[in-house]
Amino acid sequence: xxxxxxxxxxxxxxxxxxxxxxxxxxxxxxxxxxxxxxxxxxxxxxxxxxxxxxxxxxxxxxxxxxxxxxxxxxxxxxxxxxxxxxxxxxxxxxxxxxxxxxxxxxxxxxxxxxxxxxxxxxxxxxxxxxxxxxxxxxxxxxxxxxxxxxxxxxxxxxxxxxxxxxxxxxxxxxxxxxxxxxxxxxxxxxxxxxxxxxxxxxxxxxxxxxxxxxxxxxxxxxxxxxxxxxxxxxxxxxxxxxxxxxxxxxxxxxxxxxxxxxxxxxxxxxxxxxxxxxxxxxxxxxxxxxxxxxxxxxxxxxxxxxxxxxxxxxxxxxxxxxxxxxxxxxxxxxxxxxxxxxxxxxxxxxxxxxxxxxxxxxxxxxxxxxxxxxxxxxxxxxxxxxxxxxxxxxxxxxxxxxxxxxxxxxx
Numbered sequence: 001x002x003x004x005x006x007x008x009x010x011x012x013x014x015x016x017x018x019x020x021x022x023x024x025x026x027x028x029x030x031x032x033x034x035x036x037x038x039x040x041x042x043x044x045x046x047x048x049x050x051x052x053x054x055x056x057x058x059x060x061x062x063x064x065x066x067x068x069x070x071x072x073x074x075x076x077x078x079x080x081x082x083x084x085x086x087x088x089x090x091x092x093x094x095x096x097x098x099x100x101x102x103x104x105x106x107x108x109x110x111x112x113x114x115x116x117x118x119x120x121x122x123x124x125x126x127x128x129x130x131x132x133x134x135x136x137x138x139x140x141x142x143x144x145x146x147x148x149x150x151x152x153x154x155x156x157x158x159x160x161x162x163x164x165x166x167x168x169x170x171x172x173x174x175x176x177x178x179x180x181x182x183x184x185x186x187x188x189x190x191x192x193x194x195x196x197x198x199x200x201x202x203x204x205x206x207x208x209x210x211x212x213x214x215x216x217x218x219x220x221x222x223x224x225x226x227x228x229x230x231x232x233x234x235x236x237x238x239x240x241x242x243x244x245x246x247x248x249x250x251x252x253x254x255x256x257x258x259x260x261x262x263x264x265x266x267x268x269x270x271x272x273x274x275x276x277x278x279x280x281x282x283x284x285x286x287x288x289x290x291x292x293x294x295x296x297x298x299x300x301x302x303x304x305x306x307x308x309x310x311x312x313x314x315x316x317x318x319x320x321x322x323x324x325x326x327x328x329x330x331x332x333x334x335x336x337x338x339x340x341x342x343x344x345x346x347x348x349x350x351x352x353x354x355x356x357x358x359x360x361x362x363x364x365x366x367x368x369x370x371x372x373x374x375x376x377x378x379x380x381x382x383x384x385x386x387x388x389x390x391x392x393x394x395x396x397x398x399x400x401x402x403x404x405x406x407x408x409x410x411x
Contacts, residue, residue: 061330066407079300079384079398082408085164086297158327158355160293162309165302175258176306183313186210186240187233193217194246202274202375203242206324206337207311208288210242226257226264230388234260240311245269254379255392256307262387263397265307267333267379275374282339282371287320288313289337295328300398301411304333304381322373328411333379338370381411 007019042049057063068082170177186207190196197214204210215224224232226243233241238259245253254267275281291312296305308326316322321341327334345351345367351359352367384397400410 061407064407065409066405068408079303080410082298082410084297085166085299085302086161089161089164158294160296160302160305162293162302162305165306166299169299169303173263173303173306175261176263176303176310180239180310182237182239183209184239184311185237186242186311187229187238188212188242188244189215189229191215191243191245192223194244195249196244196246196251199251199272199274199375200244203244205284205286206375207242208313225390226255226392227388227390230257230259242311251377253382256311257388258307258310262385264385264388264392265304265381266383266385266392268382269377269379271376271378273374273376275372275376278372278374278376280371282373284337284373285320285322285339287317287322288315289320289322289324290316290318292323292325292327294325296411298409298411300381301328303384304328304411331380331409331411333381333411335375335377335379337373337375339373340371341369343367343369 007016007023010016010019038048038052042052066082067084165177184207186209188200188203188207188210189212190200192215194215195217197212200212200214204212216222226241230241240259241257243255243257244251245255247253251269251272254269256265256267258264275283289312291309293305293308296302305326312324321339323338323340325334325336325338327336343366345365349367351364354360380400382400383393384399385392386395386397389395398410
């Protein structure tokens with residue numbers, strides 16, 4: 001009995017299963033033959049492999065990301081506008097280079113003509129002076145010609161450039177962009193009647209120079225409001241107030257207040273994992289960590305990046321080899337803390353590859369070992385309040401869930 005195209009019409013169960021198995025093997029054999037035939041053809045012509053790989057790029061939500069239309073980053077960019085400020089800056093620099101190239105060529109031609117006229121007028125000058133002046137002219141012309149030549153485009157990177165923040169955001173939130181007069185000092189507490197003292201103590205190991213003050217859970221005790229706690233903290237030279245919220249005895253939210261007058265950021269927490277629960281975890285040493293901010297590209301993302309920057313000292317203690325990473329992807333901020341060490345590359349390992357897919361120069365024989373310290377959690381920005389309010393959420397600068405497009409992200 002041959003292989004039928006539709007074995008489902010066979011009434012006998014055993015015969016039907018045999019035909020289905022034969023049909024499955026025939027399809028797998030045909031795919032294998034096509035794959036081997038394509039491999040033989042690509043071995044003879046490697047260009048076919050490159051073309052196939054260029055076409056077989058999977059379509060993801062990140063690749064389908066849509067942006068709002070904005071021509072200039074210095075305009076009125078509100079927090080709800082999804083604009084890639086880095087791309088706007090690159091387009092502006094490229095436009096300036098294109099405009100500067102003809103001007104540089106014109107200046108070079110004019111200087112050459114002036115030099116020829118000067119030689120005709122000063123025919124009686126000393127030969128040594130003429131040689132030195134010619135050498136100076138060549139030295140002046142060469143840098144202009146080098147700047148006019150188009151430079152190769154750099155590979156795309158996910159690192160956040162904090163220097164492209166629009167001016168209207170700096171005027172709207174001046175306290176986040178002005179340098180702190182002293183190193184950051186953070187007060188950590190919990191929500192009312194919360195039972196997250198151990199988790200709050202873990203946050204004191206994550207944020208340098210932070211102190212945990214538990215809120216009273218006594219029935220007759222005074223329930224201090226956020227404004228009262230913020231006033232208490234600002235009078236004692238604290239620069240930020242961090243409030244850990246609870247739901248079913250697990251961390252559910254993180255409120256960060258920039259002292260002394262706000263704004264107040266509300267984050268939700270998910271996937272909270274303590275360092276002791278991580279396999280092969282390490283113990284923190286108390287050194288000031290390095291901070292890596294990745295993927296913050298919009299005005300709201302840069303504002304959030306500046307808030308996170310104010311929670312860590314600007315000068316890390318490199319001897320501790322500790323790094324804290326805040327990686328933004330699809331509006332989820334992944335927090336990780338690692339200890340790194342540089343070691344020699346083993347024979348079975350590959351070299352370090354950059355964002356362009358090519359090995360990084362001068363580090364071919366080096367590798368980096370990482371050990372996670374914890375805690376590990378994920379943040380999602382929900383709301384930004386104006387100042388420090390008596391009842392949070394009444395006046396807000398930005399609020400989530402205002403855009404229902406899946407391919408548009410806020411950070």
